[in-house]
Every structure is written in structure tokens, then in C-alpha cells.
Amino acid sequence: MQGLSKLGSTAIVYGLCNALSSATPLLLLPIYTVWLTPAEFGTLSLFSTVVALAVPVVSLASGAAVQRRHFNLDSEEFACYVRTAFLVIVAIGTFIFAVSLVTAFANKNVVGVSSELFSMAVIVAVAISIQQIILSIWQTEQRISEYIRFQSFFLLMLIGLPVVFVVILKRGLYGAIAGIVIANVFSSSAMLWPMLRNGLLLGPVSKKHMFHLLRFGGPLLPHLIAGWVIAMFDRFLIAKYWGLAAVGIYSFAFQAAQTLSLLSGSFNQAFTPWLYHVLARGTKDDDSLVSRVLGLYAFVVIAFGLCVAYLFQVLVPVYAVKYMAALDYAPWLIAGFTINALYRISATFQMYYERTAEIAVGTVVSGVISISMNLYFVKKFGPISAAWSNVIGFGLLFIWTTFRAITIRDHTFGKDK
Known part of the structure; x- marks a missing residue:
């Protein structure tokens, strides 16, 4: 019960921080x-x-890799691993940014948005990838005070800057985007100072660690992109066939459903280091404790999803009349994100045992099915068909990862491989 109590206390702290930020x-x-x-x-x-x-694409799951290697490397090697991860992120980000500049000169769009917006998105992605590495280190080392200070500062930036640019300066769409870019870049830069002070930024990098990052994150890349396809590709098809206003209404329902991701993401960030400690300890006595934690989590996620669906149906007709069409999409999207929240925990076991290729297989297959449904149905039935494919895609992914997680757990629990 002590382990469960500790998990609960850290989950509350990290959960509040991550939920507010997300x-x-x-x-x-x-x-x-x-x-x-x-x-x-x-x-x-x-x-x-x-x-x-x-x-x-930019991070190659470097945050998860750094968190995993924290338990296997001494302090000097771990510092080298972190520096190598930063180098990989900057190199990939620079390459993609250069490609976006070339397309800008050619006056071309990239994945459905202007080259200028795509370039800014790459900058934000690099900043977020850096944040993920540093936050994973702080969380694994239980440096809660630093974690809280950063998340509080980041929250003020994420909310304050868009308010200034959109409401006060009346800069509209580009003011909102500028607020996102500045908040992420400035916050990531501020995070790098303690890393520099602790000696994690200066020193050699390692080809060995670079290859490990590629082996760890490479197989996950199809998985992560396929996950993106399941959840977000529909936006581009809706924009193409039904217009940007339809995207706005669909996104309104989508963001409400994403509150399930806030809950699962907050829990997963607290649960992952704890589970890694349990698995690294290598005893079978913790098996029942893990089962109880997962059972409680599943109950809370499903109950929370039902509450979100009810509140959305009650509040939208009162406070967001021009988004009434979102009422048709919300139940399906909420169901999809409830399933996704359950899937994320199953994938944690595979991440620990570095079975990332198995995760990729399930996600790619689910992604192909989801994108095929979207390509056929969105034009014919409208945005609601995108919500249908969301449920089916996440459902298939949950079935696959849960099956593999049970198999791995039965064969390897208590045998750290």
C-alpha cells in the first residue's frame, strides 16, 4: 500500500501540473x-x-528513451546520452525547417498549411521536444519543485500571450499563433539553464547513444505518426471537402473530448516512472499492486468520459450556440479518447521492455484502416464519419496493445530483459 500511496501523491502533483498545462x-x-x-x-x-x-518526427521519442536509460546508465554516461538526444532533436528540426524554407520560396503549401505556418510549427516542435526530455528527467528524479515552477511559468505564458495578442492587440489568428511560438521557445530556453549548470549540455556526444536513440525511437515513429493519423488527419479532409468553418466546429468537439487525454497523460507521466521502478526491481510481489492500480485507472477514465459527455450536451446549447453542430460529434470523439486513454497504459509495458516495433505494427495497421475510412467516408457523410473512424482506429489499437501487454507481462514480469 505504501507504493500505491506514493503513486497517488505523485500522480496528484504531476497530474495537476500537466492537466493545467495541457x-x-x-x-x-x-x-x-x-x-x-x-x-x-x-x-x-x-x-x-x-x-x-x-x-x-523531431523528437523520435527521445523523452521516453531518456527516461528509460536513466535506470541503466551512470551519471556521466547519462549526461552524454542526454546531450546526444538534444543533438538529434536539433539536427532533425533544422533539416525539416530547411525543407519548409525551400517550399516557402517555391510558394508551396506543406501538409495543407502555408509554408510559413509549417516553419513556425517546426520551431514549436523542437521546443516541445526539448521540454519533454528535461521534464522526463525531473520527473524520474522526483524533482517536484522544479517541475511545478516550470509548469506554472509555462501556463502563464501559454495563456497570457494569446490573451495579449488576440484580445488586447487584436491580432487575430496570427496573434494566437505568435503567442504559442513565443511561449514554447522562451520556456524551453529557460529550461536549458539548469541543464547547462548541471553539466548536461557541455561535453562529448556518442555514436553508440545516437544509434540507441534511433533503435528506440525509429520503430516508434510509424507508431506515433499513425497515432496522429488516427486522431488528426481528418482535419485536413474536413477542410478540403467542408471548409475551415467545419474544421472549427469539429475541433471544438475534439478539444472537449481531449480532456480524456489530459487525464490519461497526467496519470501516465506519474505511472511510468513508478512502473519502471517496479519492473526494474524484478519481484512478482508487485503484480497484484499493478493490477489494482490499472483497474482503478480504467474505472476513473470511463466515469470521467461519461461526465464529459454529459456536461458537453448540457453546456453547449447554453454557452456556445454557434457550435451546436458539435453535439453530433462529441459522443463519438469522447468514446474514442476514452479507449485511447486505456491503450496508453498498455503501451507502457511494451515501452519498458523496448518492444517498440510491436507498438508500431499495431498503430500502423490501425492508422491505415482509419485513414482509409476517412478518405472514403468524410467526403460522403461529413465530419461525423471522422469521429466514427476515430473510435474504430483507437479501438483496434487498444485491442492489439492490450493483447501484447498481457503476453509480455505473463512472460517477463519479474524478469527484467
């Missing part, structure tokens, strides 16, 4: 729906979608 799109939703047109809000949603695509 909930900024929801907190800003009343401002955006008043000060931006549905078409502008749709463009902002496409920008956020591109950022979500760029992050896994």
Missing part, C-alpha cells in the same frame, strides 16, 4: 470562439495539428 486550449476556447471566426479557429486547429505531427 488544458490551455480548453481554457482559451472561450476567447478563441469570441475573438476568432470559425474559419480562423479552423486554421489555428490545423496549425496545432501540424505541431502534433512534427513533435514525434
